[in-house]
Amino acid sequence: MTAFELIRALAHDTAIGIVVTDPVIEPPGPTILYANAAFGRLVGRELDDIVGQSPRFMQGRETRRETLDTFHRALAAGERFHGYFTNYRPNGTKYRAEIDCRPLRAADGRIESFVAFEREVLRRLGRPAGNASGRYELTSVSNDTLTGGLRALGVFEHS
Ligand SMILES: Cc1cc2nc3c(=O)[nH]c(=O)nc-3n(C[C@H](O)[C@H](O)[C@H](O)COP(=O)(O)O)c2cc1C
Numbered sequence: 001m002t003a004f005e006l007i008r009a010l011a012h013d014t015a016i017g018i019v020v021t022d023p024v025i026e027p028p029g030p031t032i033l034y035a036n037a038a039f040g041r042l043v044g045r046e047l048d049d050i051v052g053q054s055p056r057f058m059q060g061r062e063t064r065r066e067t068l069d070t071f072h073r074a075l076a077a078g079e080r081f082h083g084y085f086t087n088y089r090p091n092g093t094k095y096r097a098e099i100d101c102r103p104l105r106a107a108d109g110r111i112e113s114f115v116a117f118e119r120e121v122l123r124r125l126g127r128p129a130g131n132a133s134g135r136y137e138l139t140s141v142s143n144d145t146l147t148g149g150l151r152a153l154g155v156f157e158h159s
Contacts, residue, residue: 003104011036015142017118023111025075044089058087078103100155
């Protein structure tokens with residue numbers, strides 16, 4: 001079983017958005033190979049309209065170019081990326097997403113695909129706590145098994 005197959009088997013019912021792309025990072029890639037139902041709800045689209053697209057379709061005016069460049073560099077270097085984005089749903093509403101993206105490697109070290117765990121966060125009003133996660137709060141709390149497992153694995157860092 002590849003890492004991708006394992007994720008697909010576990011991702012179905014979790015409340016965290018999970019999306020897997022191919023390893024092609026230059027446009028028109030990366031291409032979405034799989035997204036779970038929670039990802040469809042996060043981005044406001046049917047899964048049939050998501051698979052085959054590049055994740056850039058969520059970007060808009062307030063999506064920071066600087067953050068995208070950092071993301072692009074991390075993908076090119078085969079490193080993990082953790083950050084916060086402003087993205088848009090097809091009806092024009094914007095939302096903040098926390099993204100934790102990692103390469104999935106074959107046994108020989110080659111990158112086979114990328115997986116991102118994504119969830120909606122709200123910017124906290126008032127003075128931020130020290131680190132970036134102190135500036136955001138979750139829009140919903142999930143307690144399903146995979147969410148607990150991802151927390152144990154350090155995905156999103158601060159649960
Ligand atoms: C698995 C995966 C998930 C991604 N999810 C998002 C996302 O939710 N929102 C977003 O704006 N970009 C997302 N991206 C980033 C874009 O696909 C792209 O890599 C980014 O815009 C930087 O590359 P560019 O400078 O070529 O546009 C994702 C990338 C990968 C590999």
